Amino acid sequence: MSDAAQPTDEHVPTDDDFEPIEVFPESTEMDLRPGADNCYKCSTCDTNCPVAEVDDEFPGPKFQGPEQWRLKRQDDHDIDDSVMKCSNCMRCDHACPSEVPLSQMHNTARGEYVEKQMSKRSLEYWRNRLLSNYRTMAHLGSKVPRLTNFMMGLGVTRVFNEKVLKITSEREFPAFATETFREWWDARGGYATSRERARAAREARGEKTTAETDKRIAYFHGCYSNYNTPEVGKALVRVYEHFGYEVMVPDQRCSGTPMYANGMLGDAERAAKTNVPELAAAIEEGADVIASCTSCSMSLRQEYPELFDIDGVHEVSNNTWEGLEYLRVHEDLKGELEGTTTDLPNLAYHAPCHARNQGLDGQAIEVLSAIDGVEAHDVGDSCSGISGTYGWKAENYDTSMKIGEEMFEHMEAADATHGLTECPTCSMQMEHGTGYDILHPLEILADALLDGGETQSSSGTGPA
Amino acid sequence: MATDTEVLVLGGGSTGCGIARDLAMRGLEVTLVERGNLTHGTTGRMHGLLHSGGRYAVSDQASARECIQEVDVLQDIAGHCIEMTGGLFVQRPEDSDEYFQKKLTGCRECDIPARVLSGAEARRIEPYLAKDVKRAIQVPDGAVDPFRLCVANAHDAERHGARIETHAEVVDLLREGDDIYGVTVRHDSGPGKRTHKTPGTTEDITADYVVNATGAWAGQIGAMADLEVAVRPSKGVMTIMNVRQVDTVINRCRPKGDADIIVPHETTAILGTTDEEVEDPDDYPEEQWEVDLMIATLAELVPILKEARTIRSFWGVRPLYEPPGTGTEDPTDITRDFFLLDHAERDGVGGMTSIVGGKLTTSRLMAEKISDHICDKLGHSASCDTADVPLPGSENLEALEDAMDEFGLRSPVARRSTQRLGSRSREVLQTTDPNPVICNCESVTRAEVQDAIAQSGSDLNAVRIRTRASMGNCQGGFCCQLLANELHPEYDEETARAAYDELFQERWKGERHALWGEQLSQAMLKYALHATTYNADGDPARTGTDVNFEAFDGGQTDTEAGPSGVVATDGGPRNRGGDQ
């Protein structure tokens, strides 16, 4: 019913090299209508959506994705606000038997909603921006970690968060490490040190010891293992060096996961414009990209090429692996683990949704079971419910806990001393709901494989 | 002799409905009879292009001028039936420059706003155009929904006192000597709103004047009174895509050709069309190769069409007419103008005029000219207001945007509903009752379905053309039964079932021409749902057999299913090797 502009006669046609990557004029707007062609409306996605299961107000991925896109005309800009309730767990993607690009549709619609419909002056916008740009906050926080941890714990801060920012006071902010992963890495001597240690390891393993090696990785640590759980990053470095890999740690920014979920595609793209060239350069030097966080590897692999048109984005996507996955494929991990032991044998494992989407939900248990005496229990394939920043928002807290309930119950029923998961936000939820300490599979690997040598707490210079 | 009505209009297509509205507004007493639903004939099987006139700018400039005038008029009076998408005449490298220039000059001669775009500029408007398109002429083409347009015309005619009878087939013309004074109709289910399973009746309707607006069937009607109307029906195929690959009408800029237009229509894009003469407008072959050829040809303009999903194909027949003795061989050469055949002047038989030919775009103007003629015949003097008075649904459309939030619907649902209902949105959608979406593909809510049922009785195809329910990608797989359910409790189970069967059949008719790729999966799912889950074939209510309840076990007990019978999302503990 819109009026088409009435063409006039004065116009002189011009030629340029227009490339129609985006159909709708702005960069956050892609034409995903043809993606709706794949949907035959079976509703499998709806039955797999953890949010739809507990929230009757949420229309579910089928509506959110293919149906809503199909209804769109070029100049329509009214995305339903329910898209903000989607936690971006991407289970729908995984569930769909027909390759509908659901999460891409959600991400793009959410980006458009935030861009076009959410007031840039609203607190919700700024709260979401704050949450999704965790790295900025973490960067500042980590400069004065003790003070920040103290401040965040203060009742008054939490009241401010809850009342003004609508960040739930039910949760405790993750503590900042007193030394970030990168600080540790630099102090340890960076790549040069790693190269030495890897060569020594290769020698010990009877492999090639020359400087020429294809055993090289670029570690994408993400924000959380840098600022909050550097132990995970350190474990990764040590385990890979143990297998003879030289570790590089390129400059990097947030992988974008929390930004997609908040519709901040602009922020995510800016970060991607740092990450892609840095990682592509490392790949050029023969490295494969390894992430310890399953959402980071998901983002680099799937969302980057779906959402951004940056040089090298496909190379990065094709050469990115998750930490355990890579070793499983390239090394005899099980053989190596045979006969090893660990002090942490009884584990309750939760597979993060994003691990599931990459087909990685079974590997942790399988690999760790090779360690003598380890009992790792899978707590089922429900969603933890936190989905990154989602469960931090006061309005989502109840839903988030309701989704998590099944996992909590299974964890409590499991005969375990620790929780286990690859995803930092799942681990927050697991800890919050059950009180368990939560570990990353790489930490167990490090514990089993490396006896002596560089100990967990060391941060000295040079090879310890 | 007192007659039942002053004017009797035969045929409920765009022509008949337009005439009924026009005459009723001029104060005449009008009855319209139609053998099926409104739009049952060609009108319900056309391409949906609101012609700017660009198409006729070289070959038929009189038509072209009429088109551009009517486009203006329809924007004022029928805003909720049309979408001004704009259109492009696209030239590929192999298409003639000379014709391109002729087209451009023709448009300007006919006052059709036209400008030339480079290939790159055209692709900026429509990015899925082929990379090598050379140039394009931009014109104000649009899309028109023929269903809504006819229904609005008929509705307005009724508001002006007309009687509209659907499912009333003319079986005979009443002729005495050289005068036609009415018709015999057979009501499918008695006069008034259609109710399935009500026994049919016949009725003689007498009139001062009869207008034969039965299009491709005009010859059959004429024959009932031994009059010859030489309609040459010509079929054309159209294919509906699942999504809009384009938001602008795309025409191929070359002299008359088959398969050269893509119209973005509602949630879909419609490809069309061809032109091939047929013998019988009710019985002609519908062939797969016609569809294949059309997709292949249009993919030269928009390559993505090759891989894109089609949801159905349908054929329509043009009521082409040639005055006796013209002898044109190729149907594409037959004029698209309309003919008014006054049988008194032509055959010496009074009381009836037949109308054949024409275009939907100019149907209002046609109706005006015909109504002038009839008023003249009846000695009735009244002026025509149809160009100035908006149709019901198209009044004050500007005010509508603000109302969208009031209906408590999700935004895309509210947007689509208001696009369909226009200014009737408030009246229809503002309800305190629960208003769930019944048809998900097209976002049709219960309130809109109920409004349509109130207008058209138990006929779900009539509900369909009013609401688009069941016209999306699942083709009724998920909503036929929900629509039938909406008939209850006003109509009983048997009626609802008959209505459901009819809708289901109608959907299948067009689906069977698109059974490959995704739409085949869709059809299989539909089959699985209806034939197995709903047991449509073996339904005891249909077959009259008893249900063997003994065959079912008692279901899962609480102890098996875990705490309080709640089944875990992960399906509970895995039962490997079980036979579940």
Ligand SMILES: Cc1cc2nc3c(=O)[nH]c(=O)nc-3n(C[C@H](O)[C@H](O)[C@H](O)COP(=O)(O)OP(=O)(O)OC[C@H]3O[C@@H](n4cnc5c(N)ncnc54)[C@H](O)[C@@H]3O)c2cc1C
């Ligand atoms: C393939 C195709 C594509 C087209 N595309 C376009 C386009 O894009 N734009 C455009 O402007 N025009 C288009 N047209 C032309 C347009 O569709 C027609 O001109 C218009 O719909 C004709 O309407 P009508 O009312 O004259 O005929 P119809 O719609 O055929 O109406 C005649 C009615 O009479 C009824 N009838 C028949 N016999 C009896 C009986 N015995 N008793 C009672 N009722 C009876 C029929 O059921 C029918 O409903 C197209 C036509 C075709 C065939």
Ligand code: SF4
């Ligand atoms: S699972 Fe895939 S095909 Fe099925 S309804 Fe969802 S999007 Fe459509």
Ligand code: SF4
């Ligand atoms: S991403 Fe997760 S929460 Fe969002 S619609 Fe899909 S399944 Fe539901």
